[in-house]
Amino acid sequence: MLRLLLAVFCCSMVQVAWGAAAGSRADSLQRLLTASRPDTNRVQLLIQLAWERTDDNPLKGIEYGQQGLRLARQLRFRSGECRALLMLGWAFMRTGNYATAIQTQVTARRLAQRIGYAGGVIHADNALGYAHLEQGNQQLSLRYFRRAVALAKKHHDIVLLTPILGNIGRAHLELGHPDSAWYYTWRGYELDLQQHDAHSEIGDLSILGDIEARRGHPNQARYFYQRAISRAVGMPVSYAVSRAYLGLARLARHQQPTAALRYARLALAAGQAGRYAKGVFEASDYLADIYADMGNSKEAYRYLRASAATRDSLFSQSRMTQVQALSFSEELHQQKLAEEGERAAARRWQFVLALALAGAVLTAVVGYLLISRRHLRREVEFVQERQRMERRHSKAILDAEQNERRRVGADLHDSVGQLLSAAKITLGALRRRLSLTDATHQELFGNSMDMLDEAVREVRSISHNLVPTTFTRHGLVQAVRTLLDRLRLGPCHLQIQLEVTGLQDHQLDSTLENILFRILQELIHNVTKHAQATELIVRLTCQPSELHISIIDNGVGFNPVLLKEGAGIGLRNVASRVAYLNGELAICSGEGTGTSTTLKIPLRVGPAPVLV
Template identity: 25%
Template sequence: MTCLQVDAQINKDSLRHNIRLASTDSLRIQALYAYMKATLNDNTSDFEPYLREMVRLSKKTVSKWGLSTAYILSLSYYKNIGNYETALRYGDSAAALLSRDTASGLLLNRGHLYNNRGNLYYSIGDFRKALDDYFQAERIFKQQRFKTIASVYSSIANCFTELSNDQKATEFSDRAVEAAMQFDDPRLLATCLMNKATMLMNIDRYAAADSILSIVWPVVQQLRNTKSLFVYYLNKGDVTAYYQKDSLKALTYYKQSYAYASENHDVSQIAKALVSLAQLKTDMKQADAVTYIDSLYRLADENGMSSLKADALGLYAQWNAQRGDYKKAYAYEREQKALSDSLNSEESRQKISMLEVRFRIENKEQEIAKLKTQDTINRLSIRQKSTLNSILIGGSIGLVIILALLYRNYRNRQKLQLQRITELETEKQLTATEAVLKGEEQERTRLAKDLHDGLGGMLSGMKHAFQAMKEHLIMTPENQLAFERSMDMLDCSIKEMRRVAHNMMPESLVKFGLDTALRDFCNGIQQSGALHLVYQSIGMEQAPAGQTTAVAVYRIVQELIHNVLKHAAASNALVQLSYAEGALSVTVEDNGRGMDIVQRLHAGGMGWQNIQNRVDFLKGTLDIQSQPGRGLSVFIEIPAENQ
């Protein structure tokens, strides 16, 4: 491991240590943000627990900055790993949270949201939506005089390049450079200049790109920043190879770019440099070209970079064809084509999936139809290319490819059918659970009413009759004492009957709603002296919770508090009910003995099973945090559509 790798690892360990040392929820949110900001581009699966923890703590402390920042980080993370649908959901959550807030920190967060969501749309090729978000980000960053505006202008220029609007691409590249010059940041200026050079090469203006590189070289040389040097030498190699037609000199530049990428330990940079080196050496028919192709293939395979793997396969085919080994060349070409077709199909599937999510949010039917039409065109184009290639190769090979495609489609249909069956089974289970829970509550309500109206009325009538008899009877002192004791016992029976009836279906829950019922319940526990129980409610005056949801949440809290009283040996507990961004959240915490969560859940107790069934019925999420001796924290979130 090099010194740079060691330093990076030490920094990450230090940031994780800061999270553990945080003494308050607010400090822990800041520590989580610092760690995730430093490791966002690592794209590792252990990033997700930190995101969930930041969301949980931000909701608990009602930190709008923390929650919106966590949503924006989630958008970037899921975009980086290709899960565009989840990324879009987090983007929409952040947009709803920040929609009408003008505080400076939150306004900058809104700018970061638009910028990152624009990057998401750019990644899937929806350049017009990307432009909409980039222009929103530009307006905010310009107002706040925030230097990220230069990067936003570069992104806008890239979109116009993809849309073949060279004039606008050039205009916004110039704006990016002008914006960067307003800040004392040489690296930002160098980045914007080199982005402009890349844009000019994309529209075949190599002479202008070469001039830009000549201007930026003194800045890059003075910075001695390895990432900036990597970009410079890569662009310089492109200009030298494809404009000046000096392949040997271009190789020198590409090798320098590759060396700086390796020093940065940046997989994406290494891959770009290897593609340029391998392609140029193959075009020059140099014998060692295959060494660079091998390195590119291994890098792509180890890091799951499928598009680069397809590039490597294409280079293998070209190299073997140059050597006269047409059999191997043909095999590599077939493998490349299969991988490219798979990538195109997956990209189209992700685009459709993402647009369907947007449709459910915004009802944009025309956009879905347009994208599905484009997907159909793409599929037809792929099929047409397959047919042409099959004709060139021969009828027998074409038959094999067609059979393979049919088999693949058959397998895909089977997978879709199995998925649909699983969804139906889940829906059936939820329906059954709903019926059981509703039946249980109806029976509780009936019994409570019978006890209160029937037995309660009878007992009250008996008490009234005994009191009337007492007025007309002459009793000895002993009989008088026995009569009074009987009357006290009758009073206790009436109170106990009313307590049982109230437990089965609290009157306050029916008349005044969930918030009042839970407050009464917690106050009753507090007044009994069995536990110091604090109840808090946030935003519940806006909550639209229906009777079914209210009863289910009440039973969940009731079960959790009874567990605390029976098992936790706790002295203090907290019940918090909050409603924000259309979601109902329930938090129950205690300072008791805690528990081993895995062991307790595997034990299969009825209490936890009932809680889980009610959460599943509400299509909510259940998060339990506890360790033996450290208390218990239960967090439940119920989405708006299930309230």
């Protein structure tokens, strides 16, 4: 009986110490609240007062929290509203009303996300994880804890990160992973000391004691439990103290049953002092087990009656909490409906504004189109006139080029060619009059006559290339055939194949034939000059609306990329002529694989770009 009275006295002293400390802070806040005005500072005071009363009297905590929530909503103080919801969630959790606690924390998290309050999101995730952990759903609690840790690290919020790690450790311990539990809880404990977070430190010390007990290290477990209890003096952390005392009771049960009873009663007292429902029930059940093992039915019955009275008191409080929770849930529901109505009204107003804006924009666009229509028509006419002028200019350039070729060719044939022929005749007459007996003189004279013959042939060739008589008399196909026949007789020793399809049925414009001949002349000249080919195929295929030209050789080939970077004058002229005809030019080649050049020339062309 003496031991029982001593244990009750110790429990009473613990309750008095916690009550005095909590009451002192609460009284100070209450005086500030009485003198405050209904503004955001009053909301902060109500929230702080609610936090102070949550551990010793959760009903009072809920009452203050709801007052702060209502005032915050009246003032449209969103961050204050979010903090009030977070506090209310913890208060409901302390009473064991986890459903309402989870509903409140989810509402707080949504609000925190909407207003960009990262700390509120972290706090809500931690609280949701704790609520599920208290109900035995460790896996789901870990998901919330990890999400809270990731966001806290992202925002470098060490203060909020500190208590989460210990909660993760407790979840791993309940899952049977003591090593992971130790890792996370010890990290949390180190941060507790670094951040001077005594509240979280006491909770982590209690969890470290549970971990060492699970590992089979009773001395280390006892050290952590006693450290948690000593650090909790004067602080409202009944949940941690209740677990610490219950841990000491489990360690002492088999070797020191009397001490186990004393610790279990202290665990019950701590739970009762802080209205920690889960701690009260666990301590009561453990006391019942101890008395059952001891066979002391009388003491067990007496204690169970006292425990039943305590439970009745807690259940009475729980029923009051449920009534408040129902009222609060309805308030949350009405608030949600009001917010949805506000959002619907905002969406309707935005829709009306969007329609008005769209109408204004449409009117402006129509007006602009009507005003600018005349300017656009003038601009189109100007562009068309410029294209016609460019076309005439290009045509004039081609005509001038062709006329100049004819003039130069005629001058070479009639002037230079005649002079060279006369010089040859004169040298021949001179040779007949001179009797050249010296072999060296005869050789020099013969070389001179040969060079004159070569010059005459070269002048004649240049003259015919500038103005091919075959092209003038017989058209494009015959001119190309004559050009290729000359190549067969030349020093290149090319095997040449000409394929013509469909051109007999089409009469091409003389200007078009002239441009095509110059293109073919340049491309074939490139083959003889650079390709080192032994075979050459030229295909001319005329379709109703398009002329296809292909020039294929089996020469050494080249890299087309390097050609684009340093194309010569001849190929640039070919490309500009093809562009003038609105055609397409494609060159396919590779080193050692020969070259294939393909042209597609439309026969019914519209305005063409300028030839440069």
